[in-house]
Structure formats: C-alpha cells, structure tokens
Amino acid sequence: MEILSLNQLKKLIDIGQLITDLEEGYVLYSEGRVEVPPVGFLNFEDPPGDVHIKYGYIKGDSVYVVKIASGFYNNPKLGISASDGLLLVFSQQTGKLESILLDECYLTDVRTAVGGAVAAKHLAPSNISAIGIVGTGVQAKMQLQMLQHVVDCNNCIIWGRNSEKIEVMVNDIKQNPDFWSKELIIEATTDMNYLTSNCNLIVTTTPAKAPLIMADQVRPGTHITAMGSDDKGKQELDAGLLEKADVLVADSRAQCIQYGEMSHGVNSGMISEDDIIELGNVINDISLGRKNDDQITIADQTGVAVQDIQIAKMVNGLLKTNN
Amino acid sequence: MEILSLNQLKKLIDIGQLITDLEEGYVLYSEGRVEVPPVGFLNFEDPPGDVHIKYGYIKGDSVYVVKIASGFYNNPKLGISASDGLLLVFSQQTGKLESILLDECYLTDVRTAVGGAVAAKHLAPSNISAIGIVGTGVQAKMQLQMLQHVVDCNNCIIWGRNSEKIEVMVNDIKQNPDFWSKELIIEATTDMNYLTSNCNLIVTTTPAKAPLIMADQVRPGTHITAMGSDDKGKQELDAGLLEKADVLVADSRAQCIQYGEMSHGVNSGMISEDDIIELGNVINDISLGRKNDDQITIADQTGVAVQDIQIAKMVNGLLKTNN
Numbered sequence: 001m002e003i004l005s006l007n008q009l010k011k012l013i014d015i016g017q018l019i020t021d022l023e024e025g026y027v028l029y030s031e032g033r034v035e036v037p038p039v040g041f042l043n044f045e046d047p048p049g050d051v052h053i054k055y056g057y058i059k060g061d062s063v064y065v066v067k068i069a070s071g072f073y074n075n076p077k078l079g080i081s082a083s084d085g086l087l088l089v090f091s092q093q094t095g096k097l098e099s100i101l102l103d104e105c106y107l108t109d110v111r112t113a114v115g116g117a118v119a120a121k122h123l124a125p126s127n128i129s130a131i132g133i134v135g136t137g138v139q140a141k142m143q144l145q146m147l148q149h150v151v152d153c154n155n156c157i158i159w160g161r162n163s164e165k166i167e168v169m170v171n172d173i174k175q176n177p178d179f180w181s182k183e184l185i186i187e188a189t190t191d192m193n194y195l196t197s198n199c200n201l202i203v204t205t206t207p208a209k210a211p212l213i214m215a216d217q218v219r220p221g222t223h224i225t226a227m228g229s230d231d232k233g234k235q236e237l238d239a240g241l242l243e244k245a246d247v248l249v250a251d252s253r254a255q256c257i258q259y260g261e262m263s264h265g266v267n268s269g270m271i272s273e274d275d276i277i278e279l280g281n282v283i284n285d286i287s288l289g290r291k292n293d294d295q296i297t298i299a300d301q302t303g304v305a306v307q308d309i310q311i312a313k314m315v316n317g318l319l320k321t322n323n
Numbered sequence: 324m325e326i327l328s329l330n331q332l333k334k335l336i337d338i339g340q341l342i343t344d345l346e347e348g349y350v351l352y353s354e355g356r357v358e359v360p361p362v363g364f365l366n367f368e369d370p371p372g373d374v375h376i377k378y379g380y381i382k383g384d385s386v387y388v389v390k391i392a393s394g395f396y397n398n399p400k401l402g403i404s405a406s407d408g409l410l411l412v413f414s415q416q417t418g419k420l421e422s423i424l425l426d427e428c429y430l431t432d433v434r435t436a437v438g439g440a441v442a443a444k445h446l447a448p449s450n451i452s453a454i455g456i457v458g459t460g461v462q463a464k465m466q467l468q469m470l471q472h473v474v475d476c477n478n479c480i481i482w483g484r485n486s487e488k489i490e491v492m493v494n495d496i497k498q499n500p501d502f503w504s505k506e507l508i509i510e511a512t513t514d515m516n517y518l519t520s521n522c523n524l525i526v527t528t529t530p531a532k533a534p535l536i537m538a539d540q541v542r543p544g545t546h547i548t549a550m551g552s553d554d555k556g557k558q559e560l561d562a563g564l565l566e567k568a569d570v571l572v573a574d575s576r577a578q579c580i581q582y583g584e585m586s587h588g589v590n591s592g593m594i595s596e597d598d599i600i601e602l603g604n605v606i607n608d609i610s611l612g613r614k615n616d617d618q619i620t621i622a623d624q625t626g627v628a629v630q631d632i633q634i635a636k637m638v639n640g641l642l643k644t645n646n
Contacts (some may be wrong), residue, residue: 040376042379049415053363053376084418088409102324
C-alpha cells in the first residue's frame with residue numbers, strides 16, 4: 001500500500017495520458033458502465049464546513065475509488081486553505097487498499113481542468129484566434145494551462161471583474177516558466193465584449209449567479225466550456241445563448257439539467273432536454289458534435305465521479321509500474 | 324497526520340477507557356446528539372464483494388470519522404481475509420485529516436465486543452454463576468474476553484453446533500496467556516439447555532437465521548446480549564423470549580426494530596416498539612434497566628456508528644498525547 005503526499009502526486013501527473021483516460025471515462029459514463037451512488041454529505045455549523053464523500057467504480061475495472069473532500073470556510077483566518085481532501089484507491093478484486101492519495105484537492109482541480117481540455121479537443125473550431133478565460137481563480141489558470149495540450153494557439157484574453165485579481169493571475173502565469181511550452185501572449189480585460197469579439201474558444205470558470213455572457217455577444221464559430229455552475233443558483237451563460245447554440249453538450253445530462261447551465265435553459269423552456277447530448281457520446285461519435293467552423297457549441301461541465309476514478313487510477317497504476 | 328498499522332493500533336487500545344467512551348457515545352446517541360447519515364454501499368458481482376462507507380460525528384466534538392469496510396468473499400481462496408477496512412479521523416474544526424487507522428476491521432471487532440461489555444455492565448444480575456457464549460467465531464472469543472472488565476466471574480460455557488470449532492476456540496483461548504487476567508474455567512457444550520441452565524449472563528454471537536434460544540429455556544435473573552442479528556433475516560432468540568423478558572434494550576431502537584432481534588418481536592406482535600428502551604437511556608438512568616436479580620433482561624445490539632466514532636477518537640487522542 002502506497003501513501004502519496006501532494007508533492008509526490010504532482011510529479012506523477014501525465015496530462016497527455018490523463019486526456020486519454022478522461023475521454024475513456026466520459027465514454028464509459030455515457031454508456032452506463034460507471035457505478036456512482038449518491039454523494040454523502042456532512043455539514044457543520046460552528047465553525048462552518050461541508051464534507052462530500054464520493055465513491056464509485058467502472059464495472060469490470062481494476063479499482064474502486066473513494067474521495068473525501070471538505071471546505072471549512074474559516075480556515076483562511078487560521079492561515080490554512082479552506083479546501084482539503086484525499087482519494088483512496090482499492091482493488092476491485094479483493095477490496096484491499098492500494099493507495100492513499102493525499103491530494104489536498106489538487107487531483108480534483110486537475111481532473112476538472114483536463115475535463116475542460118477534453119471538451120475543447122472535441123468541440124472547438126479548427127482555428128483558434130484567441131483563448132478567452134472568464135474568471136481569475138485556480139480553475140481559470142488551470143483550464144488555460146491545459147488547453148495548450150489540445151489546441152494550437154498562443155494568444156489569450158483573461159476577463160475579470162476586478163483588475164487587481166487579473167493582474168495577480170497574469171503575474172502568476174508570467175512568473176511560472178513551466179506554465180506554457182511556447183511564448184504565451186496574454187491580454188487582460190474587464191470588458192466582456194472585447195473577449196467575445198476576439199476569442200472563439202472561451203472557458204467560463206466563475207461562481208457567478210447571473211449571466212456573464214449574453215446570447216448576442218457570441219460570434220458564430222465559438223466554442224464555450226462553462227464549468228463554474230456546479231450548484232443550484234449558479235449561472236454564467238444567458239439561457240438565450242443556449243437556445244442560439246447549435247450543439248449543446250453536458251458531461252452528465254442528468255446533473256447539468258439539475259444544477260448546471262443547462263438547468264436555466266430547460267427551466268425557462270428555451271431548450272429541451274432532448275437538445276442536450278453527452279460529452280461521452282461526442283467522443284464516441286464525432287458527427288454528433290461540431291459540424292463546421294460556423295457553429296456555436298457549448299459544453300456544460302458539472303464534474304462527474306468518473307473523472308476522479310480515472311485520475312486516481314492513473315496515479316495508482318503508475319505507482320504499481322514504478323514499483 | 325499519523326498513519327497507524329494494525330499492530331500499532333493494537334498497542335493503543337485501552338479497554339477501560341473504551342468502556343467509558345462507548346458509554347458516553349451511547350448516551351449522546353440516545354440524546355440525538357450524533358449525526359449519522361445513511362450508510363453508503365458499493366456492490367460487486369465478479370468477484371463478489373460489498374463495501375460499506377459509514378461516517379458521522381458527535382455535534383460539538385473535536386473530530387468526524389469516516390469508516391470504509393469491505394467483504395470480498397473469494398479472498399480466502401487467495402489466502403487473504405475476506406474482510407478489510409480502515410478509519411479516517413478528521414478535525415471538526417478545520418476538516419484536516421488527523422489520522423488514518425489501517426485497522427483491517429480490528430477496531431470494529433473491538434468496539435462491537437466492548438459494546439457487549441457495556442450492555443452487561445448495566446444489565447447483568449449482581450452475581451454471575453457462569454458466562455454463556457453462543458457461537459465460536461471472532462466475536463464469540465472477543466465478547467467473552469471483554470466481559471472480564473465488567474463482571475467478576477471466571478467460569479464460562481461455550482456453545483457451538485460443531486464440536487471441532489468449539490475445540491479450536493477453546494484451544495485458542497488456552498494458548499493465549501493474555502486472554503484472561505485470572506484463571507478461566509471453560510466448559511464446552513452442544514446442548515443449549517446445559518448453557519441456559521448454568522449461565523445467567525449469555526452472549527449470542529452467531530449468524531443464525533432461526534432461534535437458538537427459546538423462551539422456556541431461560542431462567543429468571545438471566546441477562547442476554549444478542550449481537551448476531553445485524554441484517555434482515557437473522558435471528559438468534561425466540562420472539563416469545565422477548566415477550567417473556569422484563570427489560571428490552573436496543574443500542575438503536577430504530578435499527579433493532581428494522582433488522583435486529585427486536586424486529587421479530589415487533590413484527591409478530593409479541594412486543595411493541597414502546598416496550599424497547601435504548602442502552603444510552605439505561606446508562607443515563609439506571610432505574611430504567613434491571614430492577615432486581617430475578618428479572619430477565621435482553622440487549623439487542625446491531626452496532627451504531629457512534630461506537631466507530633468513539634474508538635477512532637480514543638486512538639486519535641492517544642496519538643496526539645504521545646506526540
């Protein structure tokens with residue numbers, strides 16, 4: 001049995017391999033071959049905190065995975081991060097614990113960002129003028145970084161409400177020589193029109209509760225991956241944009257209809273559930289996705305447990321190979 | 324963060340302390356101060372296996388606990404034990420992981436056996452003629468061993484269906500110099516009448532699916548702890564015995580009515596739900612329990628998550644003190 005710290009884990013992540021593994025995971029999920037029971041919750045009042053316990057497995061696979069992730073919102077006052085977590089990988093043959101990945105939520109961040117890259121790989125137009133990143137948090141940076149593995153474009157525009165936060169993010173990127181393999185040209189803006197007029201691959205990564213991008217702002221030929229809406233009440237895209245789009249893709253149709261961007265479209269009657277296909281279906285049959293470079297495509301990502309299973313299995317597999 | 328192996332854990336168990344901690348736990352549980360969400364399950368077909376994920380906390384306490392326990396029934400063919408498990412102890416203040424207890428189900432076995440000792444401590448008659456143990460498995464041995472901490476009796480009678488299994492158990496006990504602090508006199512029998520006529524403190528520990536002890540076999544002044552019935556369809560005691568008994572105690576009334584011994588009494592109409600009190604109530608108010616040495620008392624134990632919380636917290640606390 002192996003126990004890995006965050007620093008040890010970081011050295012084991014192979015983004016190319018993970019893209020392939022997540023593609024496989026999304027396909028298996030959409031084929032109904034992933035067992036994911038309902039998430040377990042613990043809620044604390046004083047101090048305030050939430051714990052999510054997620055667990056599942058791919059049928060006939062080598063492992064099953066349990067993830068425990070927490071948010072304790074007073075932690076920053078104590079000088080420690082609010083979020084924490086770990087993943088446990090067990091054998092599906094014997095139930096024996098194979099590895100403990102003390103990832104402090106890093107693997108969740110990576111699998112989320114690589115999920116965005118997988119969506120862009122299968123849905124973005126053939127030529128990217130510039131990448132647009134909406135938001136300035138951890139995922140804003142990570143989603144951008146992962147896109148270099150799937151598209152050939154070295155221009156990006158970062159949008160944020162707050163100029164100082166954009167500056168922190170841009171400086172972070174510039175000071176990290178490993179961030180981008182070539183030279184990345186970064187522009188910053190607080191004007192969404194500037195971003196949408198210049199970018200045809202956009203990723204939204206905010207916890208917004210009202211639309212940031214309206215239907216009439218989006219040019220033909222744009223792909224948008226929206227990953228901020230992971231709970232009821234959150235919304236980054238105007239429901240009219242969903243109606244305007246040519247292809248609507250969800251990582252999990254059931255989840256996106258319940259609390260993703262798609263929920264606002266379905267609830268307002270501007271789209272129907274049948275308009276939405278799953279990412280796993282598009283990966284399996286590319287004809288279901290973008291048909292030409294003039295279409296607008298939207299991928300809604302709420303996060304699915306098979307992403308956790310696949311990243312934990314990848315690391316666990318590398319541990320076995322290295323031993 | 325500490326990680327403990329089974330051997331390290333075994334050295335940290337203080338039975339006296341654990342009895343006190345479980346008493347406190349049962350009381351808090353019966354006062355509604357323990358948060359225990361529904362158990363999570365994973366089921367595997369090939370090879371067959373079950374995983375239970377249990378988690379919870381005492382409100383206002385220092386920690387929360389997650390337990391993952393599995394049974395993979397083909398393991399013995401591979402020369403490894405069918406059951407396995409671990410407990411994770413997290414801070415209720417920050418969510419940070421404090422310890423990983425790789426107990427391989429040992430802590431579950433201990434907390435279950437000490438739960439039996441707690442029931443005997445509060446419900447057994449004042450003088451024990453002999454301890455009767457029904458069954459020859461792991462719990463049969465452990466329940467017996469734990470009773471020396473709560474009653475002053477060095478005579479026991481072990482009942483089993485299978486003479487060979489009884490012999491194995493008796494030899495195991497005799498070869499373990501740490502099993503009993505004084506000299507333990509052990510008799511073995513396959514005759515339940517012999518056990519019930521000679522013992523006034525009885526623990527049933529079998530996976531029986533039909534009653535092993537009938538109402539007319541039990542003498543006045545006997546206490547029985549039944550811990551075998553932890554699932555629907557299991558039964559060790561005749562429902563008529565529940566009707567005959569003077570005091571009926573459940574570790575969890577809700578659970579015992581659903582799938583413990585009490586379920587057979589309630590379902591047959593021989594007892595009503597209102598006849599059953601909880602162990603935590605008896606610990607809190609001894610007048611609710613045995614009133615004299617002629618009463619028959621029965622404790623039904625299905626196992627409650629607060630036992631896991633308390634044993635994990637005890638070990639975690641000792642780790643902190645030792646550091």
